[in-house]
Amino acid sequence: xxxxxxxxxxxxxxxxxxxxxxxxxxxxxxxxxxxxxxxxxxxxxxxxxxxxxxxxxxxxxxxxxxxxxxxxxxxxxxxxxxxxxxxxxxxxxxxxxxxxxxxxxxxxxxxx
Amino acid sequence: xxxxxxxxxxxxxxxxxxxxxxxxxxxxxxxxxxxxxxxxxxxxxxxxxxxxxxxxxxxxxxxxxxxxxxxxxxxxxxxxxxxxxxxxxxxxxxxxxxxxxxxxxxxxxxxxx
Numbered sequence: 001x002x003x004x005x006x007x008x009x010x011x012x013x014x015x016x017x018x019x020x021x022x023x024x025x026x027x028x029x030x031x032x033x034x035x036x037x038x039x040x041x042x043x044x045x046x047x048x049x050x051x052x053x054x055x056x057x058x059x060x061x062x063x064x065x066x067x068x069x070x071x072x073x074x075x076x077x078x079x080x081x082x083x084x085x086x087x088x089x090x091x092x093x094x095x096x097x098x099x100x101x102x103x104x105x106x107x108x109x110x111x112x
Numbered sequence: 113x114x115x116x117x118x119x120x121x122x123x124x125x126x127x128x129x130x131x132x133x134x135x136x137x138x139x140x141x142x143x144x145x146x147x148x149x150x151x152x153x154x155x156x157x158x159x160x161x162x163x164x165x166x167x168x169x170x171x172x173x174x175x176x177x178x179x180x181x182x183x184x185x186x187x188x189x190x191x192x193x194x195x196x197x198x199x200x201x202x203x204x205x206x207x208x209x210x211x212x213x214x215x216x217x218x219x220x221x222x223x224x225x
Binding site for chain 1: 148153154156158206212213214215216217218
């Protein structure tokens with residue numbers, strides 16, 4: 001069974017641009033969560049989706065948004081990029097809400 | 113609100129020595145507690161979790177952790193370190209049937225030959 005797949009693996013953008021990151025969960029998993037990992041702030045929760053609905057949201061500005069499709073795949077979007085958005089963005093999927101999370105390898109975003 | 117404290121950012125042990133990584137939590141409701149490991153350029157892998165069953169939790173790769181409510185602690189141990197244990201370890205807490213985890217800052221474990 002394939003694991004959680006995140007694309008692209010690496011991304012370089014400049015300030016002010018927007019970016020879309022993609023996450024394909026493990027087949028059959030219905031819940032997808034996103035986390036941001038930075039050296040300074042560590043791992044911080046962004047959002048959680050289940051059955052195409054956002055169930056939980058972390059403390060991030062409105063520039064960060066996401067969605068989940070009917071096949072459980074998820075995307076997150078960051079608009080008007082800032083230098084501080086440089087981070088490893090991790091996606092995790094689970095069979096249902098509150099169950100064991102399986103993490104992808106992440107997308108490393110660099111904002112120049 | 114919940115939080116996790118992992119004291120220190122780096123622990124170094126000799127191969128074969130005891131591994132002890134400390135984690136203290138704060139939670140207003142009974143917590144679910146987790147330990148994750150992250151190898152370089154990889155995502156997080158669940159080592160073990162506590163969900164109010166047995167207080168001593170056994171995980172993968174020979175790791176275990178003990179939930180101590182009186183000390184609000186959930187320290188991770190392994191009797192004998194192996195070179196392959198070198199990685200970053202994160203303690204995390206959640207408080208309900210959702211996937212929102214609050215992580216500690218992480219501890220880098222180095223294993224000396």
